[in-house]
Amino acid sequence: MSPAPDRRAALPGAASGASAGPALELRGVSFAYESGSILGGIDLRVAAGEFALLVGANGSGKTTLLRVAIGLLAPAAGEARLFGLPAGDLGARARLGYVPQRAAISPRVPATVLEVVAAGRAHSPYGFFRRADRAAAERALGRVGLARLSGRRIGELSGGQQQRVLIARALASDPALLVLDEPTAGVDRASQERFAEVLGALNRDGVTVFMVAHDLGAVAGSLTRVLALHQGHIDEVPVAEARERVGVFLEDHSG
Amino acid sequence: MSALSLLWPALVAGMLVGAAAPAIGTFVVQKRLSLVGDGLGHIAFAGVAIGLWLGISPLAGALAVAALGGVGIDALRRRNPEEADMVLALFFYGSIATAVVVASLSGTFNVNLFGFLFGQVLTVTPAEMAAIGALALVILAGVAGLYRGLVAAAIDEEAAAVGGLPVRALNVGLMVLAGLTIAVGMQVVGILLVAAMMVIPVGVARNLVRSFRSTLVAASAVGAASAVAGIGIAWRADSAPSGTIVLVAVAAYALASGVRRARGALARRRAGEAA
Ligand SMILES: Nc1ncnc2c1ncn2[C@@H]1O[C@H](COP(=O)(O)OP(=O)(O)O)[C@@H](O)[C@H]1O
Numbered sequence: 052m053s054p055a056p057d058r059r060a061a062l063p064g065a066a067s068g069a070s071a072g073p074a075l076e077l078r079g080v081s082f083a084y085e086s087g088s089i090l091g092g093i094d095l096r097v098a099a100g101e102f103a104l105l106v107g108a109n110g111s112g113k114t115t116l117l118r119v120a121i122g123l124l125a126p127a128a129g130e131a132r133l134f135g136l137p138a139g140d141l142g143a144r145a146r147l148g149y150v151p152q153r154a155a156i157s158p159r160v161p162a163t164v165l166e167v168v169a170a171g172r173a174h175s176p177y178g179f180f181r182r183a184d185r186a187a188a189e190r191a192l193g194r195v196g197l198a199r200l201s202g203r204r205i206g207e208l209s210g211g212q213q214q215r216v217l218i219a220r221a222l223a224s225d226p227a228l229l230v231l232d233e234p235t236a237g238v239d240r241a242s243q244e245r246f247a248e249v250l251g252a253l254n255r256d257g258v259t260v261f262m263v264a265h266d267l268g269a270v271a272g273s274l275t276r277v278l279a280l281h282q283g284h285i286d287e288v289p290v291a292e293a294r295e296r297v298g299v300f301l302e303d304h305s306g
Numbered sequence: 307m308s309a310l311s312l313l314w315p316a317l318v319a320g321m322l323v324g325a326a327a328p329a330i331g332t333f334v335v336q337k338r339l340s341l342v343g344d345g346l347g348h349i350a351f352a353g354v355a356i357g358l359w360l361g362i363s364p365l366a367g368a369l370a371v372a373a374l375g376g377v378g379i380d381a382l383r384r385r386n387p388e389e390a391d392m393v394l395a396l397f398f399y400g401s402i403a404t405a406v407v408v409a410s411l412s413g414t415f416n417v418n419l420f421g422f423l424f425g426q427v428l429t430v431t432p433a434e435m436a437a438i439g440a441l442a443l444v445i446l447a448g449v450a451g452l453y454r455g456l457v458a459a460a461i462d463e464e465a466a467a468v469g470g471l472p473v474r475a476l477n478v479g480l481m482v483l484a485g486l487t488i489a490v491g492m493q494v495v496g497i498l499l500v501a502a503m504m505v506i507p508v509g510v511a512r513n514l515v516r517s518f519r520s521t522l523v524a525a526s527a528v529g530a531a532s533a534v535a536g537i538g539i540a541w542r543a544d545s546a547p548s549g550t551i552v553l554v555a556v557a558a559y560a561l562a563s564g565v566r567r568a569r570g571a572l573a574r575r576r577a578g579e580a581a
């Protein structure tokens with residue numbers, strides 16, 4: 052898929068998806084903000100190669116769960132692991148692509164779209180960006196349909212375009228695990244469908260996907276697991292049953 | 307010719323500091339830490355006073371104190387983010403107070419200290435120039451060596467951390483480099499104005515170019531050019547070089563924002579014609 056030798060190939064077992072443990076794991080994770088408890092002792096394993104969707108009402112704690120899972124928030128109890136390593140481990144994180152719910156890039160940053168995407172490949176701080184980084188960033192921008200805008204300042208893009216840039220940044224990092232938080236909220240329907248195809252293709256190539264969304268939407272066909280977060284606990288929803296409810300989900304949200 | 311033979315150490319030192327300060331400034335400004343440059347200047351002032359008091363090199367005193375100060379500020383800011391501006395204020399004013407007390411105790415409230423406040427580039431000796439040049443090269447090498455990490459963290463710190471970068475260590479590294487920059491720059495433009503050389507050329511560059519890389523390169527070029535032009539003008543006009551250098555940079559900023567506006571107006575008119 053990618054002609055440039057990527058770092059997954061350099062990590063033993065990563066390209067095949069095999070590794071020391073599940074791609075993503077929560078062991079008895081609890082989390083509370085000052086305002087109250089959000090996660091109540093969650094156990095979750097997402098094995099390498101899966102395509103898991105996390106659904107749940109607004110405010111149910113999906114974003115919080117993701118941020119704990121990738122080590123951005125420390126759990127009050129329990130433990131989050133990536134590839135069998137603690138979620139804060141830099142080596143584990145280097146194999147992770149993350150698309151946050153909202154762009155966290157200041158509009159004042161004097162960086163081009165291409166630079167923002169290439170920054171996703173900075174797994175080590177040393178040296179300059181190279182031609183291979185540039186090529187991977189351009190390829191990723193093509194996949195989200197933004198190749199034209201690669202030379203623009205990031206702050207000149209619309210919110211929906213910036214969201215696609217963040218998706219491209221995660222893709223450009225050659226991840227073994229993609230964690231996405233409502234990546235296509237605010238993105239037009241055509242882009243959503245194209246993106247669902249990209250995700251499906253990556254997953255078939257062995258990339259594990261863990262994604263938060265309101266509904267099954269365009270990715271329904273690729274899913275191997277559906278998880279519902281409700282009152283701090285996770286329920287497994289049989290995928291076939293979830294697919295039957297696609298229409299219902301979509302009707303609720305097509306506006 | 308004779309002017310050049312007298313001025314060359316000043317010109318070389320000015321050019322190197324002029325290039326190094328905005329290279330660090332490009333990252334510092336991005337982190338909304340513009341004030342940190344200024345604050346590190348305050349801290350360096352205490353280092354100079356302590357250096358003069360102990361009879362060691364004031365540059366060494368400033369280097370040590372500013373680098374430690376940079377690390378200290380970063381650690382305290384992280385431990386208590388809500389109190390960040392109070393932490394900065396304590397560091398800065400505490401440092402000035404220390405400088406004043408130490409200077410009065412040691413009787414160095416004299417021309418020496420004022421030289422560091424306002425810069426003394428015209429009296430830079432070839433030996434001092436070599437020290438300044440070496441440190442400026444260390445700063446530029448630090449930026450080049452950590453370019454991927456510094457850029458990724460400047461664009462989006464959280465994403466950089468998720469991507470596996472040691473963001474905290476990078477921040478500490480940046481603060482140490484900023485401390486070095488201040489200590490070196492104070493020889494040329496003085497403690498009061500050294501932060502200006504970290505910030506203003508970046509503002510100039512941001513108005514003219516799009517990418518981070520071009521911003522960094524253009525800011526360094528503007529900084530170096532301002533230093534050379536400022537020293538030249540100061541020599542002719544017999545004005546203070548530090549202030550003259552910074553005024554040249556301010557003029558460049560006015561010019562650059564004019565250029566940006568003109569470009570914007572032109573683009574809008576073209577778009578109007580095309581429609
Ligand atoms: N930084 C925060 N501090 C306090 N409360 C928060 C914070 N972030 C989110 N919350 C609260 O935690 C709950 C879960 O939020 P979140 O994880 O964003 O839910 P979701 O992503 O499912 O919409 C919400 O009630 C929200 O208001």
Ligand SMILES: [Mg+2]
Pocket residue numbers: 113114115152232
């Ligand atoms: Mg959310």
